[in-house]
Amino acid sequence: MSDQQPIHVIGGGLAGTETAWQIARAGVPVVLHEMRPVKKSPAHHSEHLAELVCSNSFGAMGTDRASGMLHEELRRLGSIVIGKADEHAVPAGGALAVDRGVFGQDLTAVLASHPLIELRREEVLRIPEEGVTVLTTGPLTSESLSEDLERFAGQAYMSFFDAASPIVVGESINRDVAFMASRYDRGEAAYLNCPMDKAQYFAFYHQLCTAEQAELKDFERETAKFFEACLPIEEIARRGEDTMRYGPLKPVGLFNTQKYGAFDAPENKVHKPYAVVQLRQEDKAGQLWNMVGFQTNLRWGEQKRVFRMVPGLENAEFVRMGVMHRNTFINSPELLNSSLQFKSRPNLLAAGQLVGTEGYTAAIAGGWLAGTNAARIALGKPPLTLPITTMLGALVDFISSAEPKHFQPMPPNMGIIPALPKRVRNKRERYGQYRDRAFADLQTWADENNLSLVLPKMSAIA
Structure with a gap:
């Protein structure tokens, strides 16, 4: 030394x-x-x-x-x-x-x-x-x-509130529904995509907006501020019916080429999803998947109930639930x-x-x-x-x-x-x-x- x-x-x-x-x-x-x-x-x-x-x-x-x-x-x-x-x-x-x-x-x-x-x-x-x-x-x-x-x-x-997304076991994701793709078919297909039609999206949206949130414990609820780059998904949803579709659930450029053929095939574009929930690989073996943009402060039971409404996640097994904590600076x-x-x-x-x-x-x-x-x-x-x-x-x-x-x-x-x-x-x-x-x-x-x-x-x- x-x-x-x-x-x-x-x-x-x-x-x-x-x-x-x-x-x-x-x-x-x-x-x-x-x-x-x-x-x-x-x-x-x-x-x-x-x-x-x-x-x-x-x-x-x-x-x-x-x-x-x-x-x-x-x-x-x-x-x-x-x-x-x-x-x-x-x-x-x-x-x-x-x-x-x-x-x-x-x-x-x-x-x-x-x-x-x-x-x-x-x-x-x-x-x-x-x-x-x-x-x-x-x-x-x-x-x-x-x-x-x-x-x-x-x-x-000073402070704001930060949140983390849930992590799902890969084997519990329904691959008959979820498909691998990258946006506009660019580069390696590295995301699992759970597509929603309009009815599924609005059913999910309404349940998400009314789901019960976790208590902030010792945090002062009246002073809570969210950092805009890491908003809880329920907070995004409450800002408007289509806010999620222009944010983390944006469907643009995502097509199920595994099921409907080439990216530019007419039959694929007919099946363009109304919204898409994406999951990103957490580990090299692909055993764990992170719900992209799903930072949340919902109660754990509510997370399981509402997030399992996403097509492909009906039987999702969660190894980590979303959490929220105070961020000070x-x-x-x-x-x-x-x-x-x-x-x-x-x-x-x-x-x-x-x-x-x-x-x-x-x-x-x-x-x-x-x-x-x-x-x-x-x-x-x-x-x-x-x-x-x-x-x-x-x-x-x-x-x-x-x-x-x-x-x-x-x-x-x-x-x-x-x-x-x-x-x-x-x-x-x-x-x-x-x-x-x-x-x-x-x-x-x-x-x-x-x-x-x-x-x-x-x-x-x-």
Whole structure:
């Protein structure tokens, strides 16, 4: 073990796992504190590091998409978590999805065996007063640490409510009804599709709107807010009869070519479904399937009753029911710099959903930056900020400079990327130019800071 004083990383989720790895990668010892299994959280199901508590998907892989662009930036920066996601990927059409059990087990084993990483299974009650510390406790920070953070920051958390989708046993899905297909028959058919006709859809819609919801327990019902990118399916349904059909149940481009022939066959288009419930593969063996877009806060009995109305799921066996939990975050524009350091205490950093970035990949990205900068601070080097033309740079710039009064969590998206010098009307072409500029600027930035990027694979640019 090095004579260097260890950096303390509090929280072993995606951000904390990436943070600890980047610190150790820089040759600095790190203590990674994870309270599970000593103390459980309302959303986690295992004691593995980097557990994926909602979906098993990291979003679209295409580098002309916001999530895919961030995936590729992280690959080039040497992210351990994205590297393991690539290694344990399962078929998911154009998305990067993983076998979440194997993914978490592997990352836990790799970090636990690193000579510079000490994994401590304990709850941290207070922010350490000395040394370099990184907070990566996520949306479910324990009560004691939350109170200490509020005292330190001089302000209470903001919050919204987050929800997870049910997972179904593959063998219990009726394959005489559900069919494999990708939208518009593009790429590998990686989704199971449960088609609905108009009568089936409206029967389902009415039952969903009137189904009984679970109690929010200690959450304050009157202050509950939902994050728009992760709305419970029943909340989407209550917004209008056709809202689901223009959202998670969109039938456009989905045809049962197994039953009715070629994609463009007239008899297939006659049988175009009125709505479609999609299921995404959870594991490499295809034994578990996630109901895409079916985040929910319905009571478990109601979930079984209503979701079994979906054609193909009449006898569905659920291995995990949908759950909902509170998601808390700090007012980062008031508290953090774009290096993810606290303005009032530069040797304290934070990353992940705690700082108001939304989504798995954003948490990993914040972990990369916080870990890199924590190590640099410990080594007496200046902290880094990334070009705002990169997705990572733009995301961190947003959460550190947004209007504090109206600050809300932000996922990776092309809207936060600075405009091109010359306007490009075609969206796909414009996003492609954003990508090309980002990767070029990332390389220039790395050269200026004497950092080595991982050479991309040609397939990663597609």
